Amino acid sequence: AQTVTQSQPEMSVQEAETVTLSCTYDTSESNYYLFWYKQPPSRQMILVIRQEAYKQQNATENRFSVNFQKAAKSFSLKISDSQLGDTAMYFCAFMETNTDKLIFGTGTRLQVFP
Amino acid sequence: NAGVTQTPKFQVLKTGQSMTLQCAQDMNHNSMYWYRQDPGMGLRLIYYSASEGTTDKGEVPNGYNVSRLNKREFSLRLESAAPSQTSVYFCATKLTGTKGYTFGSGTRLTVV
Numbered sequence: 396a397q398t399v400t401q402s403q404p405e406m407s408v409q410e411a412e413t414v415t416l417s418c419t420y421d422t423s424e425s426n427y428y429l430f431w432y433k434q435p436p437s438r439q440m441i442l443v444i445r446q447e448a449y450k451q452q453n454a455t456e457n458r459f460s461v462n463f464q465k466a467a468k469s470f471s472l473k474i475s476d477s478q479l480g481d482t483a484m485y486f487c488a489f490m491e492t493n494t495d496k497l498i499f500g501t502g503t504r505l506q507v508f509p
Numbered sequence: 510n511a512g513v514t515q516t517p518k519f520q521v522l523k524t525g526q527s528m529t530l531q532c533a534q535d536m537n538h539n540s541m542y543w544y545r546q547d548p549g550m551g552l553r554l555i556y557y558s559a560s561e562g563t564t565d566k567g568e569v570p571n572g573y574n575v576s577r578l579n580k581r582e583f584s585l586r587l588e589s590a591a592p593s594q595t596s597v598y599f600c601a602t603k604l605t606g607t608k609g610y611t612f613g614s615g616t617r618l619t620v621v
Contacts, residue, residue, distance in 0.1 A: 404549070428607045440599065440612035447607070486551060488609075495540055495559075495603055496567070497610055499551040 397422045399489050401500035408477045409508050415462075416472045416503045418487030424448075428490040429463070429470045430497070435483040443485070446470065474505075482507045511535055515600050515613035522590045522620045530585040530616050532600030540603035541583040542610065543567075543575060545596040552599065558583055590620045 398421045408414035420429070431443040446454045446463050453461050458478075462471045474481055487500040516531045534541065539560045544552040544567075554567030558577040572594060574586045587594060597617050601610040 399551075401551075428609075430609050432609075438597065438615045438617075440601075440610075442609050442611075445607075445609055490607060490609070492607075495607075496542075496554060496557065497552075497601075499544075499553075501549055501551040 397424075397489050397491060397498050399487055399498050399500035401487055401503050403503045404501070405504045405506070407506040407508060408474075410477055410479060412477055413473060413475045414477055414505065416474075416485055416487075416505065418470045418472070418500055420468050420470065420487075420489050422468070422489065424492060427492055429461075430488040430490065431459070431461070431470075431472045432486045432488060432499075433481075433483045434486065434502075435480075440486075444472065477507045479507050479509065481505060512611055513600055513602055513613035515598075515616050517616060518614065519617050520619070522587075522618065524591060524620060526590050527586070527588050528590065529587075530598055530600075530618075531582070532584065532613060533582045534602045535581070536602060536611070537580065538602040538604070539580070541577065542601045542603070543573075543583070543585045544599045544601065545569065545594075546599060546615075547596050555585065555598075587618075590618075592620045594618065595620045 427448045429446045433441045444456045458475045484502045488497045513534045542557040543555040556575040558564045561580045600613040
């Protein structure tokens with residue numbers, strides 16, 4: 396069964412600095428999709444960024460980018476120029492291609508300080 | 510355009526009571542999902558429905574039942590609530606292709 400591991404329960408960063416959140420996963424599939432979701436205190440789940448495993452190029456969305464290492468099964472999220480509004484829980488997720496089920500990691504709580 | 514609507518947003522139940530969490534989507538998506546979120550455990554899949562009239566168990570189905578009566582609605586029922594079911598519950602639908610899910614705003618359920 397696929398698993399997703401986020402080894403950093405909590406992280407903090409100063410405003411305007413850069414922070415990287417780690418995620419590793421385990422799968423025997425060759426094609427799959429990876430996601431980062433943000434959950435602010437409002438509880439809403441917000442899609443941050445998506446990566447297709449067959450694409451070597453790392454996905455980017457404005458200040459958010461990923462470092463996707465397929466051989467190492469690693470999918471880290473880099474947030475540049477951190478803002479107070481980035482304070483949230485961040486979840487890494489893996490999508491099974493045969494069932495379309497999303498499997499989540501346990502999350503990393505990020506605090507951005509002024 | 511509401512997306513995914515969950516009701517209620519908050520609920521307190523006594524042990525042994527029953528209730529149904531409602532979820533409705535207006536995006537004409539086939540697949541719908543119920544997750545629970547607990548501290549330190551992320552989101553875990555309870556049940557899912559790949560299409561109208563079909564349902565399948567996820568990772569933590571015990572103590573729950575679901576109904577997918579039509580394409581829009583997917584409800585989650587607790588027949589006899591237990592304190593271990595205290596959690597935040599999310600309903601989600603799968604976006605077209607492989608673009609991930611869109612989520613409802615969640616239901617915070619407390620069983621005392």
